[in-house]
Amino acid sequence: MIFYYALVIATCFERLAELAVTNRNAAWSFARGGVETGRGHYPPMVVLHTGLLAGCLVEPPLAHRSFVPALGVPMLVLAVASQGLRWWCIRTLGPRWNTRVIVVPGLALVDAGPYRWFRHPNYVAVVVEGFALPLAGSAWITAAVFTVLNAALLTVRLRCEVRALAPARAVSG
Template identity: 70%
Template sequence: MIWYTVLVLAVGAERVAELVVARRNARWSLERGAVERGQGHYPTMVVLHTALLLGCLLEVWLADRPFDPALGWPMFAVAAAAQVLRWWCIRTLGPRWNTRVLVVPGLPLVSGGPYRLMRHPNYVAVVAEGLALPLVHGAWLTALLFTGCNAALLTVRIRCENRALAMDAAGAAT
């Protein structure tokens, strides 16, 4: 269980790194006239993602969840792949990537990297990680709860992002 705790703490440290990047990128976007959208759902997102990490640890430690190699190793590979995809998204978007919904007016949609394959690849990473990270060590309840809550949140989040991007596109067309 110690190695799993280290894994979850490493993912937590990765989240802190994301927040540092996001804060720097927010300054860049705001300096270029970006307007934030979706502020209302952002605190819920922060709580949900924090709860994922805490839930992973608490369920494994308190419910004495066993490590099943047949499930754990494939889920570890999925969780690792999710991190690679997430950072590919961050690198592709550069200063435009953020944990908040900030759209710099007039910039074209990014169509390179994973965005040439799908519109919201970062959320594929979030979904994969939210399911896989708990299941690395059998925290099925955390995986189930996070996945359900995250589906509801992503419905709101993706709709918000799509509206913000459409508003910018409409503004740029006029």
């Protein structure tokens, strides 16, 4: 379980790094006329993702759960892979990547990196991490609750993002 807790703590630090990238990229976007949409769903998203990490740390010891290698090892691999996909997305989008929905008018859609194969690869990473990270530590309740709540939130988020990107899609398409 020590490797599991180390991974969760590392993910907490990764989230802090994401916030630094988000703030830097938001400034870049706003300096170029970027428009933010979907502010209403952003605070619940932050709470949900914070809850995921807290649940990963709290549920296993409170429920007296131990590491189950047959489940934990594949889930650890998926959790690490989801981080790799997330940072591939961040690198591919460069200053356009953000945890908020900010679109700079006039920029074409990115179709490189993982965006060649998926329209929303960052959300694939979020979904995989959302079940894999808690299941790696036998935090089944956290995995189930996050997955259900995240599905509802992602429905709102994707609709918002699709609407925000529609003008760019019309130009690129």
